[in-house]
Amino acid sequence: MESKVQNRTKYVVVGAVMLLFLGTIYAWSYFKTSLAEEFPWDQKQLSLTFTIMMIAFAMGGFVGGRLLKRIRHRYLAILAGVMMFVGFLVISFLPKGNQGLALALLYIFYGGFTGFGVGIGYTTVLSGVNSWFPDKDGMISGIILACFGFGSLIIGLAADKLIPAIGLFSVFRILGVACLAVLVLGSFVLRAPEKDDALPSARQKAVVAGAKDYAPSEMVRRPSFWIYFFWNLCMSATGMLVINNASSIAKFFGAAATVGLLVSVFSSGGRLAVGASMDRFGWKVTMFLANGVIIASGVLMVIGNAGNAFPPVLIGMLLAGVCYGGGITIQASLVRSFYGNKHYAENFSTCNLVSIPAAIIGPMISAALVDAAGGAFGHTFVMVIVMGIVSLILNFLIRKP
Numbered sequence: 367m368e369s370k371v372q373n374r375t376k377y378v379v380v381g382a383v384m385l386l387f388l389g390t391i392y393a394w395s396y397f398k399t400s401l402a403e404e405f406p407w408d409q410k411q412l413s414l415t416f417t418i419m420m421i422a423f424a425m426g427g428f429v430g431g432r433l434l435k436r437i438r439h440r441y442l443a444i445l446a447g448v449m450m451f452v453g454f455l456v457i458s459f460l461p462k463g464n465q466g467l468a469l470a471l472l473y474i475f476y477g478g479f480t481g482f483g484v485g486i487g488y489t490t491v492l493s494g495v496n497s498w499f500p501d502k503d504g505m506i507s508g509i510i511l512a513c514f515g516f517g518s519l520i521i522g523l524a525a526d527k528l529i530p531a532i533g534l535f536s537v538f539r540i541l542g543v544a545c546l547a548v549l550v551l552g553s554f555v556l557r558a559p560e561k562d563d564a565l566p567s568a569r570q571k572a573v574v575a576g577a578k579d580y581a582p583s584e585m586v587r588r589p590s591f592w593i594y595f596f597w598n599l600c601m602s603a604t605g606m607l608v609i610n611n612a613s614s615i616a617k618f619f620g621a622a623a624t625v626g627l628l629v630s631v632f633s634s635g636g637r638l639a640v641g642a643s644m645d646r647f648g649w650k651v652t653m654f655l656a657n658g659v660i661i662a663s664g665v666l667m668v669i670g671n672a673g674n675a676f677p678p679v680l681i682g683m684l685l686a687g688v689c690y691g692g693g694i695t696i697q698a699s700l701v702r703s704f705y706g707n708k709h710y711a712e713n714f715s716t717c718n719l720v721s722i723p724a725a726i727i728g729p730m731i732s733a734a735l736v737d738a739a740g741g742a743f744g745h746t747f748v749m750v751i752v753m754g755i756v757s758l759i760l761n762f763l764i765r766k767p
Contacts, residue, residue, distance in 0.1 A: 374498045376555060378506060381495035382513040384443070384487065384552040387545045389517020390450075391423060391484045392630075394476075395613075396522035400534045401472075405465060413729070418477030420725035424718055426485020431715030433486075434493060440553040442490040447549030449483025454542030458535040487549060488514070489718070490556070492698060493711035497558045500707065507698035508641020515634030515691055519627060579706030580767065582716050590704060591717075593763050597653070598693060598720045599727070600757035604660055605690025606728030607746055607753075608667075608683055609633065611736070615683065615743050619676040625683075632684040633691035640692030644699045649766075653696060657758040660689040664750030671744045679747075686750065704766055 394416050402412060430442055456475040460468040492510065499506040521541070528537050585591050608615070609629055616625035643652040663685035670678030701714045735745040 377495050377498050378509060380552045380555040381491045381510045384491045384549055384556070385510050385514040386517040386520065387548045388446070388450075388484050388487045388491070389514045390521050390541060390545065391419060391481060392515070392518030393522045393525065394419065396518075396525050397534070397538075400525075400529055404462065404534060405460075405468060407465070407469060411469060415472055415477045417725055417729070418473050419481035421722050422478045422481030423485040423488070424721040424725075426482035427489040427715040427718045428485070429482075429715075430486035430489040431493070431711040431713075434490065434711040439490050439494040439556045439558060442486055443549050443553035443556055446483045446487030446490065447546040447553075449479050449486070450549070451542040451546035453479035453483065454538045454545070458538035458542070460535070485715075489711055489715045491552075493714065494556045494558055496698065496702070497707070497710070500702070502645060503702055504641040504644030504695065504699040506641070507644075508638040508695045511637040511641075511691075511695055511698065512634045514694075515630065515637060519630050519634070578767070579708035580704075580713065581709050582712045585705050585709075585713050585716065588767050590765055590767050593760055594700070594704075595717065595720055597757050597760040597764065598697060598717070599724055600753050600760065601656065601660065601689060601693045602720060602724035603728040603731065604750055604753040604757070605633075605686055605693065606724060607732050607735075607750055608663075608686040609690055610729055610732055611743065611746065612683060612687075615679065616676075618741075618743060619670075619674075619679060621676055621680070625680065628680075629683050629687040631687075633687035636688030636691035637695045639688065640695045641699070644696065649696065649700050649703060650764075652692075653761050653764070654758075656689050656692055656696065657754060657761055659685050661751055661754035661758065663689070664747055664754055667747035667750065668744070671742075671747055682747070682750075 398412050398415075401407070402409075426446075430446075433442060453475045456479070457472055460471055462468065492507070495510055496503060496506060525537050525541075528540070580588070612625065612629040616622060640652060640656070643655065647655075663682040666678045666682035666685070670676060670680075670682065697717055698714065701717055702710050705713045731749065732746060735749055736743065739745045
């Protein structure tokens with residue numbers, strides 16, 4: 367059968383829109399404030415929702431990666447949309463007369479159902495789109511992952527306008543329907559290349575560069591996997607030290623809490639910049655640059671804190687956001703480069719399990735350091751430098767299989 371040359375742009379556009387709506391997982395900070403006005407829950411109870419959601423997200427991605435060997439991208443995208451719809455629909459009917467039941471439903475359906483659905487959709491879309499661009503893996507990963515990051519910002523800003531007008535629970539219903547519609551419609555376009563699809567000749571070079579295809583069971587037996595896993599854990603947890611406290615840090619220095627939105631913007635932009643760097647300079651140089659930037663961010667924040675000056679602290683926060691977002695792009699590209707194309711979805715979702723310990727360790731360290739400093743952030747800024755140095759040392763040990 368004659369090979370067909372596909373227009374690959376449509377897969378990027380559709381994948382970007384799908385990830386934009388899947389990015390609602392990070393819009394929790396917007397909804398948390400409104401939920402606190404509806405129910406008498408404390409911050410620890412509300413924060414547990416995000417932890418549950420990140421664990422479910424990582425597990426959903428892992429399950430999705432395994433299912434892609436047997437189920438087409440289309441059906442998994444639809445499954446993700448259905449789970450998000452069910453999650454948002456149920457929490458839109460939380461019983462105000464039973465606070466305990468309402469909190470349990472929030473954990474199960476917002477944290478569990480929605481998080482698991484986003485994880486399945488995330489892995490499905492990313493693996494589907496990237497499979498068309500082995501010659502531009504870093505750049506394409508950066509583009510669509512930037513949309514994943516911007517999703518929380520766009521949806522959060524829309525929610526700020528809609529909640530006062532129609533109410534929080536109506537917004538949840540609209541969001542559930544919108545996510546379902548976008549993922550179902552996108553599923554009719556999203557797919558992986560088939561044998562009769564011709565890709566640019568650069569693909570052959572990229573495939574050869576990938577060398578051996580490692581199955582997940584082989585990948586986890588490689589020292590390179592575990593060294594990179596802990597490097598990624600350090601970088602992710604370090605980013606969370608800053609991102610989770612962005613609004614609080616801004617308020618501590620007398621700035622507007624909305625400065626935290628800037629960190630989200632730079633986190634999304636970092637995915638684009640790092641993706642371009644991965645294609646141009648390769649994984650090793652890009653990872654060393656990321657280490658240097660995260661250490662520099664900590665130094666700037668320490669300097670600003672010592673002089674009670676917010677501008678250096680703000681620049682440091684923005685740089686930390688760039689590194690946090692960029693780490694996700696590094697992972698998306700490095701997994702293919704290290705372990706090949708054949709088992710990409712499974713290997714990527716396995717590496718993405720780092721989100722679980724990072725989501726637990728980052729906030730725990732952050733809370734402990736802020737408490738030890740009496741509500742200040744000086745200890746947190748020093749820890750950014752320390753963890754940045756640890757990840758730098760690990761970087762010297764990483765070798766491509």
